[in-house]
Amino acid sequence: MELQLEVNNLYLYYKTYKGIVEAVDGVSFYVPKGMAVGVVGESGCGKSSTANAILRVLPKNTYKYEGIVKLDGINLMDLDDDTFNREVRWRKISMVFQGAMNSLNPVLKVGFQVAEPLIIHQGMSKEEAYSKAAEMFELVGLPTQFLDRYPHELSGGMRQRVVIAMAMVMNPKLLILDEPTSALDVSIQAQIMNLLKDLKEKYKMSMIFITHDIALASDISDYMAVMYAGHIVEFGPSEEVLLNPQHPYSQKLLASIPRLREDKEPEFLPGTPPGLINPPRYCRFANRCHKVFDRCWNEEPQYYKIGKEHYVKCFLHES
Amino acid sequence: MAFERSAWSIFIESLVGKAGLILLLFMVVMSGYVLLAYPMDYGVRVWNNDKKWTDLPRAVPPEWWDIFDPRDLVTHRIFIDTKYDYTTEIFGMDAIVYEIEYEHTEDGFPTGLTVKYANLTVYSQFGAYVFINITRPDGTEINLFFKQEPVPVGEDISFPYTLYPEQDALIQVNTEDTTIFQLKSFLFSQYGISLNKSVIEAIGGIRVIFGTPIENENQTDFEVLKGLYKIKVMFASQDLIDVERVKVIIGGEVYGILGTDTRRRDLFQGLLFGFPIALSIGVFTSVLTTAIGSTLGIVSGYKGGKVDEIIQRVTDIVYNFPFLPLLIFIVFIISRIPDFPRLIAIIGAIVALGWSGLTIIIRSMVLSLRESMFVESAKAIGASDTRIMFKHIFPNLAPFIFAQMIFFTPGAILAEAALSFLGLGDPNLPSWGKIIEESFRGSSLQLGMWWWFLPPGLLIMLAAITFVFIALALEPIVNPKLKSR
Numbered sequence: 180m181e182l183q184l185e186v187n188n189l190y191l192y193y194k195t196y197k198g199i200v201e202a203v204d205g206v207s208f209y210v211p212k213g214m215a216v217g218v219v220g221e222s223g224c225g226k227s228s229t230a231n232a233i234l235r236v237l238p239k240n241t242y243k244y245e246g247i248v249k250l251d252g253i254n255l256m257d258l259d260d261d262t263f264n265r266e267v268r269w270r271k272i273s274m275v276f277q278g279a280m281n282s283l284n285p286v287l288k289v290g291f292q293v294a295e296p297l298i299i300h301q302g303m304s305k306e307e308a309y310s311k312a313a314e315m316f317e318l319v320g321l322p323t324q325f326l327d328r329y330p331h332e333l334s335g336g337m338r339q340r341v342v343i344a345m346a347m348v349m350n351p352k353l354l355i356l357d358e359p360t361s362a363l364d365v366s367i368q369a370q371i372m373n374l375l376k377d378l379k380e381k382y383k384m385s386m387i388f389i390t391h392d393i394a395l396a397s398d399i400s401d402y403m404a405v406m407y408a409g410h411i412v413e414f415g416p417s418e419e420v421l422l423n424p425q426h427p428y429s430q431k432l433l434a435s436i437p438r439l440r441e442d443k444e445p446e447f448l449p450g451t452p453p454g455l456i457n458p459p460r461y462c463r464f465a466n467r468c469h470k471v472f473d474r475c476w477n478e479e480p481q482y483y484k485i486g487k488e489h490y491v492k493c494f495l496h497e498s
Numbered sequence: 499m500a501f502e503r504s505a506w507s508i509f510i511e512s513l514v515g516k517a518g519l520i521l522l523l524f525m526v527v528m529s530g531y532v533l534l535a536y537p538m539d540y541g542v543r544v545w546n547n548d549k550k551w552t553d554l555p556r557a558v559p560p561e562w563w564d565i566f567d568p569r570d571l572v573t574h575r576i577f578i579d580t581k582y583d584y585t586t587e588i589f590g591m592d593a594i595v596y597e598i599e600y601e602h603t604e605d606g607f608p609t610g611l612t613v614k615y616a617n618l619t620v621y622s623q624f625g626a627y628v629f630i631n632i633t634r635p636d637g638t639e640i641n642l643f644f645k646q647e648p649v650p651v652g653e654d655i656s657f658p659y660t661l662y663p664e665q666d667a668l669i670q671v672n673t674e675d676t677t678i679f680q681l682k683s684f685l686f687s688q689y690g691i692s693l694n695k696s697v698i699e700a701i702g703g704i705r706v707i708f709g710t711p712i713e714n715e716n717q718t719d720f721e722v723l724k725g726l727y728k729i730k731v732m733f734a735s736q737d738l739i740d741v742e743r744v745k746v747i748i749g750g751e752v753y754g755i756l757g758t759d760t761r762r763r764d765l766f767q768g769l770l771f772g773f774p775i776a777l778s779i780g781v782f783t784s785v786l787t788t789a790i791g792s793t794l795g796i797v798s799g800y801k802g803g804k805v806d807e808i809i810q811r812v813t814d815i816v817y818n819f820p821f822l823p824l825l826i827f828i829v830f831i832i833s834r835i836p837d838f839p840r841l842i843a844i845i846g847a848i849v850a851l852g853w854s855g856l857t858i859i860i861r862s863m864v865l866s867l868r869e870s871m872f873v874e875s876a877k878a879i880g881a882s883d884t885r886i887m888f889k890h891i892f893p894n895l896a897p898f899i900f901a902q903m904i905f906f907t908p909g910a911i912l913a914e915a916a917l918s919f920l921g922l923g924d925p926n927l928p929s930w931g932k933i934i935e936e937s938f939r940g941s942s943l944q945l946g947m948w949w950w951f952l953p954p955g956l957l958i959m960l961a962a963i964t965f966v967f968i969a970l971a972l973e974p975i976v977n978p979k980l981k982s983r
Binding site: 239281283345 | 802803870871872874875876877878879880881882885889890893894896
């Protein structure tokens with residue numbers, strides 16, 4: 180199996196006046212070619228930070244940024260910012276930001292915003308870039324006369340399509356989707372999901388699909404990564420993770436989903452996740468875990484391989 | 499697009515918007531006219547050149563002031579003749595005659611009768627003679643004046659020769675000795691009144707020319723004679739003679755649309771020239787100020803860190819300077835540099851002291867904008883900082899910056915007027931502030947010469963109000979947009 184992206188021990192810490200925020204703490208996973216990996220987890224667990232770390236969109240207060248991010252076998256972390264900007268960003272990896280409503284500049288025409296990466300990265304003339312943008316509009320199912328509109332003249336779903344067009348405009352190999360449907364109503368969500376599935380099929384596009392909605396993630400993902408407090412606690416093929424979750428957190432998370440046809444009360448997780456400033460040096464889930472034992476309070480677990488491609492970060496699976 | 503249309507309609511539907519736009523249009527049209535019709539070096543070549551203004555009366559109110567003045571004021575009249583009307587013969591010489599008809603209707607006497615002529619070309623070696631006659635409404639004719647033009651001497655004189663090529667010959671007819679003598683004999687032969695020369699001079703030659711004598715307590719006085727006067731200026735010579743231009747000036751007590759100052763200058767022209775000056779100062783200063791202020795604000799707010807710190811501290815310092823004293827100081831220092839254009843010094847000084855307020859406001863707006871998703875997304879697609887600042891952040895601030903620019907304009911116009919009033923204005927340009935300064939130095943207020951200081955003052959006000967109106971009309975467009983963001 181060919182890997183499109185391989186992330187190994189990725190760290191991204193932020194420095195704030197309260198202390199160091201360990202947002203991404205030794206994250207490892209991979210994206211096979213043409214497959215989609217769903218990253219699920221609750222708010223503030225570091226999903227978006229992981230995406231930002233892969234695309235190297237770092238805030239000024241970045242404290243620690245290291246690890247290995249291999250795209251087609253080349254470690255992107257070895258590239259300097261300029262090279263990364265020129266050769267990887269948007270050309271190979273692009274991203275749909277959280278809250279498409281706000282990620283479009285309200286005073287610029289959407290056509291220009293879609294065409295802008297081409298102008299920046301390929302030095303295309305405005306006309307060429309616009310015609311390419313028009314192609315992208317057709318691809319995502321928007322009429323081309325919308326090129327000349329401002330974001331506020333479009334509905335939420337249309338804006339989301341614009342943002343996807345913007346991400347697709349340079350035919351990247353990997354598309355990171357950060358909560359692409361979070362602000363949309365369910366029917367529009369379904370449309371967008373269908374569009375994304377089409378793109379995935381048509382262009383054999385690899386995707387990282389970040390969401391807190393497990394149902395949605397399962398719709399498109401071939402692999403699933405469950406994140407908790409800056410760690411990926413479980414990673415594996417979707418069926419395995421969803422049908423046979425091994426990490427206590429994954430189990431609880433899946434159990435919390437209400438089911439329509441089963442006579443089963445949704446469960447809940449007591450307590451709150453640990454703050455990411457000075458998080459515990461032992462298992463970060465220990466304080467909420469229903470299977471916690473002594474060792475959990477003393478050291479941090481490693482990844483344990485429990486299936487062909489199934490990894491869990493829990494002492495229960497040591498052996 | 500929809501936004502632009504509605505903003506425009508909000509603007510144009512408001513009363514202040516309409517008024518401001520009409521006033522601005524008026525100012526632009528005036529400036530355009532001046533720039534097309536006046537030479538660029540008007541200030542040096544015309545306005546401050548006293549030779550250009552000798553035809554005009556000194557310090558007189560405008561013509562329409564006659565309506566409000568209880569006296570019947572005489573209008574200043576200038577007649578220009580470039581082609582002689584007929585030829586005649588005087589003492590056996592051929593003469594060309596320039597005849598001017600002047601209808602005197604006012605109760606007062608003119609203040610003077612002046613004849614000027616230029617480029618008198620004489621072909622005869624015996625020289626030329628100038629005669630000035632006046633035929634009065636009562637049919638009497640007075641030979642007011644005659645003189646022989648000087649014949650150049652020397653061996654290298656060639657004929658024909660031209661007299662007065664650069665400066666017009668000027669005959670102040672009513673005070674010439676010849677005229678007084680002629681008037682004396684006219685009075686005796688016509689009315690049997692015998693007055694000696696000094697008495698006529700005391701009465702004033704002009705009253706004799708344009709009046710009829712009345713006996714008044716043993717003293718001869720004159721009453722104005724209304725009607726059509728024909729003034730003939732004749733040039734006689736043995737041979738051909740040619741004159742380029744003859745001017746007959748009937749001195750009056752009112753002149754033009756806005757009167758004249760003590761240097762005989764037509765204030766209307768000066769005030770007209772003030773339009774492009776005021777507009778250019780307003781526009782250049784506000785554009786430069788907002789450009790610098792908003793650029794620094796955007797950079798400061800977006801870059802943060804040391805850059806922000808440096809820009810903000812400098813801004814704090816500049817912001818706390820006392821504006822006017824320092825402005826006077828800077829312009830005064832720069833005015834010591836010879837040949838440095840004062841207008842540029844003034845614009846530069848206002849800009850240098852005026853940008854700081856905007857920087858502070860823009861920075862605070864950028865601080866919130868830079869955290870927005872679209873800036874992060876622009877960073878992610880690999881846009882450079884410069885591109886983000888000016889392609890992504892600037893358009894969000896543009897309506898506000900534009901409104902600020904217009905808000906700043908009246909301040910710049912007033913600052914220039916203030917500097918000019920203090921004598922720091924451009925000495926070569928008749929700006930409105932400069933005209934007020936001259937009127938102040940000419941004691942116009944004490945002398946009641948309202949036409950000298952009032953119109954420029956009103957025009958400065960008008961210019962300021964124009965931009966205030968526009969800014970007021972823009973406010974409802976710009977402000978809710980800012981609030982909604």
